[in-house]
Amino acid sequence: MPTITLNKKVFEKLVGKQLPVDQLKEKISFLGTDLEKIEGDEIVVEVFPNRPDMLSEQGFARAFSSFIGRKVGLRKYAAKKSGYKVSVDKSVSIVRPFTACAVVKGIKFDNEKIKEVIQIQEKLHVTYGRNRKKVAIGIYPLEKIKFPVRFEARKPDEIRFQPLDTTEIMTASQMLVKHPAGKAYAHLLEGCQVYPIFVDANNEILSMPPVINSDRTGKITLKTNDVFVECSGFDLKVLCRCLNIIVAALADMGGQIFEVELDYQRKKVVTPDFTPGEMKISRDYVNRVLGLDLGDDEIKRYLLRMGYDCSAGKAVIPSYRADVLHPIDLVEDIAIAYGYDNFEEEIPNVSTVAEEDKFEVFKRKVAEILVGLGMIETNTYNLTNKENLTAKLGISFECVELENAKNVDYNVLRSWMIPNLLQVLKNNKHHEFPQKIFEIGTIFKKSPAEETGVKEMDRLAVCVSNTRADYTEIKQVFDSLFRALDVEYTVTETEHDSFIPGRVARIGVRGKGVAYIGEIHPIVIGNLALEMPVAAFELNLTDLYALMHSVPDK
Amino acid sequence: MHDLNRLIQTLHPLERVVVPVLENDIDVAAITKKTGLKEVEVMRALQWLENKGIIKIQQILKEIINLDKNGALYVMEGLPEKRFLQTLTEEERMTLDEVSEKAHLTKEEVNICLGLLKKRGAIEILPRMRVDITEEGRLLFGKQSLEEQFLKRLPLDAAHLSSEEKKAYEELKRRKQIIRTDLVKTRYVKLTKVGEELSKLKLSDQFVDSLTHDMLINGNWKDKNFRRYDVTINVPKVYGGKRHFVNQAVDYIKRIWLDMGFKEMRGSIVQTSFWNFDALFTAQDHPVRDMQDTFFLKDPAKGKLPKKDIVDGVRKTHETGGHTGSTGWGYSWNREEAKKNVLRTHTTVLSAKTIAALKESDLPVKLFAVGKCFRNETVDWSHLFELTQVEGIVIDPNANFKHLIGYLKEFFLKMGYEKVRIRPAYFPYTEPSAEIEVFHPVRKTWVELGGAGMFRPEVVKPLMGKDIPVLAWGLGMERLIGEYYQITDIRDLYKNDLKQIREMKFWMK
Known part of the structure; x- marks a missing residue:
């Protein structure tokens, strides 16, 4: 947000009043800007971008002196005729x-x-x-x-x-x-x-x-x-x-x-042409939006305090104001003049039925099951880089890349979760083993059918790592989860370059592949400078949830 | 005596083995030897005994004389001078080279031997580099020298050498890598008064250490006493499974909104600019839409726009205000700009999409979402490129600004913030707009925790076809929970340090 520097003496002269620092700070806050700091004679204030007219000592002082009731109403400026x-x-x-x-x-x-x-x-x-x-x-x-x-x-x-x-x-x-x-x-x-x-x-x-x-x-x-x-x-x-x-x-x-x-x-x-603008303002509208019961006089008084004039249900708007597009903008200024701190809060007696998103509930239950199995949940970024997702894992595929990321280590949206968990293990080599971690997170794939051309799905990844982490250990976790979910699954040996051949399987539910499970390949472990075996699985929760809630084919 | 009995009952099996051999000044090596325990077991027992005030463990540094590299060799092969003499006893009058070869001595060793043996009168040197053994030499060869005896006795404590040993030590010290002295830490025991008494008693072995399955079955715990534990003892830490502490807080925040009758919204992270900005009346030249601030996608760079009436409504609103009663921004709206894919900069995009899908008969409705949003920031202690936003909207024909403050104050109260204030603010899509601040009890200042307001008619009307009050807020969750976990560097929330996650206190609200 832009800031401007005010000279305290000039400012006070323009406002026509001296205020103690704490009052000045308070008043400035409730005019809708923010006092950054006061150093000697310099006052630095933030100005909201919708008020370019306040981006000068004079403009700021003009708005402020109205707001505190010193000089209210529309300021009149006129240009003299000339031959220029x-x-x-x-x-x-x-x-x-x-x-x-x-x-x-x-x-x-x-x-x-x-x-x-x-x-x-x-x-x-x-x-x-x-x-x-x-x-x-x-x-x-x-x-x-x-x-x-x-x-x-x-x-x-x-x-x-x-x-x-x-x-x-x-x-x-x-x-x-x-x-x-x-x-x-x-x-x-x-x-x-x-x-x-x-x-x-x-x-x-x-x-x-x-x-x-x-x-x-x-x-x-x-x-x-x-x-x-x-x-x-x-x-x-x-x-x-x-x-x-x-x-x-x-x-x-x-x-x-x-x-x-x-x-x-x-x-x-x-x-320049200083002809002011005009806008209708209805008392009913003001009171409806703000939940107040202001009379016409009060509305007028508040408008004057914000530098407007007001007559016959119309606000007269200074020609230098850039932010009044709709009567709602006048309503806000009335609210500011009324004082945000003077509004009394109210919770209306409206009956609505709470509802947690069903899929979010499902994800939470999955997390609870894993916690019960001694797993620790991690929380990593959606953004990573291509090398982490592909080369280090011994595979290659297309990723969803960002155009303009400032940080080159985080310029791609993750396409699977296991790489993130392996990074976590990498950063925790010096901590106690066994390390058993999981995370549920969004992954991103190109898909022209989607509105944005990107399909987002939620995946669960689990990694276990210790001196003897193996297929049995990770399969026990997987099996325990599926028994808790009461879902039957099939296991088929498969190939995946991130895992050890012969120790990796595809998990199917009702004929659809939903997970990979296996022991991470030592080359991958080496690429990440890990020193302990890792066994892992990655499960597509979006698909699994859909399968669990669809009617099975006869 | 009562106390002593009680003390005896607390003794661990290892202590029970160690106590009978204890005497003043006995060192660990001796205890190990006498008890037949491993050294670590002895050390553990001694440590416990010290904790119970039975002994004091003392420690001294001793100079211990050990064999060095050559010394170890000479112990097996004999000292060079001995081998020198041996060669001469086998053959008379040899040249030095012959001796060197037969006795496997280096030139340096031969030189030492010459000096040493000559001094003792054990050899005589003949012309043309020949040597022969004397009678004295034969005598010397027959018996073990002081040096040899000394080497065999090593290691020895340098402080306790006999005069003969001292002589040999001085001699050998001068020679190359035969012996070395090492500083060795030695622990020994001093008995306390209690310890003195205890060591005189005979300890009964009628104590049960661990209660076992067998004991319970055959009942033979009944005639025994249970060893008393030191119940104040520190135990090794164990860690169970755990939700990430940020997610624990997220669950609680969701709970608050659910308790207040709100319904959860979900939606994509990748969004078109149309929904993230245009539908929220953010002009196409607004700085937030710069590459500096927002993440754009390289491929697919553009998405699809929604159905025509919504797009037209939004376009007209930007250009002239359309049917909203607004002047609009007064510029020519560009469809292509609106198609650009971005990582959502706020969860408010979900609110915009939700509003567009609502029918008037659905009202009133209260909705919330907790989700990640993205800013193209350089990361530091107070900035992240991924942040979690707590989003809420209330769409109610009777809603007003006071209700907005009401919902927010209630939420913050449930989050543990009692002093909350609302200040004017600016967002392109809300009017009136407000900033929510809570009073920081330690820093004694107001801290900004989020933005709120009522959606502008320019947002609501093109999406819903009617101007209905919509209360909306977007709160930064990281700041909201950092206080509870005493995290001041925002990066620490997502550093995924397993020790930190394992030891972090639970979200107890």
Whole structure:
């Protein structure tokens, strides 16, 4: 989850109230975020990803001061008319078709504010902007720019400027291989014939979104008072909201917002647009979902505390809120303002019949029988690796592999259980013998008939290991289990490369093979660096259960 | 005297054999010899006797002189000087080379012999490297030297040598690998006051040690006394069969939900993204769907989508909100993305599938599942790639947020957590959403144990055709039970160390 760092003094000034640390922590918790830590003047808080508007000192303080009742209701932001224009060339339509822009004036930048602007940009990029894929943000000192600005696309080698924090002029292609930001975001332009750029009236390139700004025009300093802000991406609505989040924060820093006219050739759009949204909210719905009995006044009061306005059964929603999709979102905000800790729990008197899954019961009974035979149950991972499943066991077959496992030792779903138990024995060589272990677990096989193309079955594996573990010992366990289950079985000698020839059998129930049983081959024992004989069986519980509950053929 | 009798009754058969031979300063070797027991048996008996306050076992280090490599050889073949002389008694005036060959002596041994025998006047050296035996030599050859006698007597205690032995010892010590001294631990016995008294008594053999089948049949236990045991004695550990401790807890957790009238759900681990994400209103560009976080399958990489009306409902909900009254996420939904197979990231996928299969006439219904879910994590003390989730849903036209808190608090109370609180949270598929925290009595902080909420209309309506309240939760089981087993490193839950499993306390709730 994203975190942001707040300067305690700035935050308190914005909120308009000082709170002791424990109260601050408590209140922040119940606003729905989490206080990570307080160190000196720095407060680090977690922000839920549905609230990008809280990813700045200003946005967080805005929500918080409403929540504690300091400044409630909809905050009004307005953009002044201006002559600033950005023309959007149709060449960008194939690479990054939209932008939303604004100008904010009169911010006296100090180091604290510069840090804050960088934080807003960074946090929005990572979360709401999906690592700049969905939204890329540029903020520029206005004095370095001559309007009108153009948003256009050019071939990579026709783009030449000096990227941020470098001293040399490069082509776009060079930036993508040489500059750190270029390398990090090159994949976002992969396969594109042309790259998007912002160019001013002096033909000075301001930036190449979503990668990098120009060092000359794209850097805010202590001398900066006014800024030009742009968001670029693929969905104008998303861009407008992101722009509003940023400029509202800049306005809270003391800036004045000015409109920018975007010329999309066929239509003109003016941004930022702070027109609030509206959504119907019914008292009945709120009370039904929350189990409360709130009056209209209370609902209104709680909505105001969450930064909305409310009139005539409608909530007025700030234009920078990205998370209100449905009236249910308003209901949650009402619940937050009401206070989660104020809800009284209730268990309704509803009659339902409990039912344990029958197969789960069966598996538990099998485990109980084995425990009665002195077996210890293990609990291993579903994930393992191909070598453990095949080569080490002296066999080969196809496994269900993962595409992207971080850990190469665990990149395949297990296809049988015995290898896992042998690994357990391997890791316990230094412990007391005899070792008699079992596990019931899921195994995975390719099967095109299934919804996912993978069939899952539950298997039981049992291994006994000591100086003289043999076929008799494991067969005794198997036979005891089947007598307890009251199931008749047949035993047929078979071949299986993991077992010693002549000491391995296939177990059948009503003509269907359900298990292998035998002594593990010394080559396999050697492959695993085990030092004691092992006898084992593996039984398909899914099939066995089905056989036990089907009507036998006459 | 009473105490002494009682003490006698406790003596083990081995002790009864050992006690009569005990005297002060007798060592273990001597006891072994006198009793005819094995040394381990004697040691065990002595240990028990010491525990009973009858003796004290003392221990000293002794320097013991033993034969070394050459010494062992010389004991069998004779000392080199003896063999040297012998050769000369058989043939007169031999060259040194002849002597060396006949007596099987190395050049080095010959040199030692020359020096030694000359000093004792046993040989004379003649010109041209020849030697001959003197009268003195013949005399010497006839009797056993001190050295020879000494070697035959080994091993000897270096602290108790006679003056002659000392002389031989000094002599031999200088020569190559004939003798060596070893430090040997010797245990011997000191009798305590009780021990002194006991050793004077004659022990009766009328004690029954083990009660046997035969004794019971022929009744001859009746005129005997039973040996008294030391009932406080430690016994060897035995281990029975055992369920894995995590599974013991799983069974209990299932029991709780069953007791509250819930029905169990089961389902696959491999799921399509459609059920794991899309049906749960998780946008296709949500970060959880990145390769970073979720395991995708290489082959089969894609699965099948369910029937058309469900897919269409979900698609429209994502794109525009469909008939749910929502704005949707406002993007173009991709079927292929939804087909991608994943290892389920939460058991909530089972809830989604269950809801899709329910009819309105089935309601109200309460369901739970305990199952593995998967995150593409690098493993460390607090992260695993496989985790167990406790899932529950209540689908009830009259359910509300207060009921959600009610069910959860009841569950946690049964798990032993009395202080539980609910905080706001965010999940794409629930609204209102809540995080459940319990108060950690030792750490004095709130610890997060799971997520909960009411399914969004965007989840319920496309699957059920109607917006009905659904309470839902997914709790991390590992954190929930780690406390009970005093496990702080999450990896220890699944390390499958047999000693750990054998000795782990039972789940006693």
